[in-house]
Amino acid sequence: MVRNTKILDIRGQCLKLNTAVDVQPLLEGFDPTLIEEVHLGGNTIGIEAAQEFAKFLEKTRKLKVADFADIFTGRLISEIPDALKALCDAIEPKSTLVEINLCDNAFGVRSIEPLRNLLQNNRFEILKLNNNGLGPEAGILIANWLKKSAELSKEKGLTSNLKTVICGRNRLENGSAPAWADAFAEHGSLEEVRLPQNAIWTDGIQALSEGLSKCPNLRYLDLQDNTFIKDGSKAAVDAWAHALPKLSALETLIFSDCVLSEEDDDEVPLPLKKLAEGSNQNLVTLVLQNNNLNASTFKFFADSLTPLPKLKRLELQWNDVDEDSEGYIDTIRQAMKKRNGKLFAYEEEEEEEEEEEEVEEEVEKEEEEEKEKEQEEKEREEGGAKEQVPSKEARELEEDVSTLTDILSKVTIH
Incomplete structure (x- = not known):
């Protein structure tokens, strides 16, 4: 298979790279001026190797x-x-x-x-910082550097390029949330x-709702497994009800495991009421797993899907699906089916989808491998054909040799 000269990819090889000598063979044959992507993950890199x-x-x-x-x-930790x-x-x-x-x-x-x-001075678009053990102190520093980058751009009369921030599993906690809110704003x-x-x-x-509400182009928001209600306070729930109408471009909203409602609370969470009022009509995916939602919310959804046309x-x-909820669940399921959508209300439904996706991925992989084999076979056949068919110059030379042979055969040597 032909190597892609634009991508240096050594992912997942479990290499222990300590010295320049360890790295040099991996770079052989690559012209750095052509490189567009570098993937080093799944290997462990020491100081000298990193310098190389x-x-x-x-x-x-x-x-x-x-x-x-x-x-x-x-x-x-001293090497990193x-x-x-x-x-x-x-x-x-x-x-x-x-x-x-x-x-x-x-x-x-x-x-x-x-x-x-790097974070302050480079105008990149996508930052992925997932599972880095940052904690609130480091979280504040990262957020402040990102904020500084936006300020530097404004000083130059430029708008920010930043489109995506992924920073999960980092224990950012309340301590760094205001700094992140300021950076997002x-x-x-x-x-x-x-x-x-x-x-x-x-x-x-609550702080994040204020910062993110300043991002009108936001299409994807995931706050899964953070806590909206604590000690009875619904301030964050109310804050997000005010923020959502400002995010009309939103297509995916993930509020799973967020405690949108307390146990045995029959009140429909205010953000969901806002959705039913048509605050986010571009929404395609809404994920509300494990939020103490009960029959009152399911009934609400059964009556309120029209303002969410997409x-x-x-x-x-x-969530709290009981006998009283099942009728509403069926109504929602039928409504979603009519729009070629899907409702997931039970754990086994998600497991079934995962199995289906695995089968589809396996089929796609086999089809891709078959295409590659066919392409390689085609290239071999074309290469063989080229070898068998002489070029124009070769044919002309053959004709000249044949003509010369005929002439010589007619010459009598005394």
Whole structure:
């Protein structure tokens, strides 16, 4: 198979790269001036090895994707800052950069300083920082650097390029939520924000509603497994009811495991009432798993899907579905089916879909492999045909030789 000269990809090889000598064979045959993507994940990279990669990255002219996810497994905490600095400094000046992926690296607050200049000065579009063990202190620093980048752009008369921020499983907590809210407000260009599993509670969720409401182009929002109601306070729930109408472009909303309602509370959560009023008519996917929702909310949905004309996927698993709810669930299911959509109300339905997706992926994989085989066979046949059919020059030479042979055969030698 022909190697893609625009992509350097060593993902998932479980290589332990300590020295420049370890890295050099991986770079052989690649022209850095042609490289558009670099994927290093699933290997462990030491300081000297990182510096060797950095020399290569410095020479790139078209770099779009810098994927440094999961590259420090097994490394000492003292190694990570220097290795990270080498990589970040190398890509900071790249004006072509679109995506930075640093997921699954255990940075914590001790290792993130090398990110400062990169996050402040490079006008990238996508930032992936998932599962980095940041905590609130590091979370504040990251958010402040992102805010600074927006401010620097404004000073130059430019709008922010930032479109996507993924920062889940990082224990951002309430302590850093206001800083993130301020950063999001500065980057009004955001289209996708994912902050799942960050132990953010009511006050922090309320702050995020204020910051994200300044992002009118937001299409995808995931706040799964953060807490809206704590100690009876519904301030965050109310805040999001006010924020949603400002996010009319929203297509995917994930509020699973968010405690939108307290146990045995028959009141329909206010954000859902706003949806029923037509606040977000572009919504395609709505995920509300495990929120203590009960029959009153299911009845509400059964009567209120019309203001959500584009909704195709509604997930309500692990809520309080009882006998009183089943009729409403059936009504919702039929309404979703009429619009070629799907309701997920029970755990087994999701499992069935996952199995179907696995089968589809396997079929697609087999079809792709078959296409590759056919292409390779076609290329071999064409190559063979080219070898068998002589070129125009060869045919002319053959004719000349044949003519000369005829002439010589008629010559009498005395």
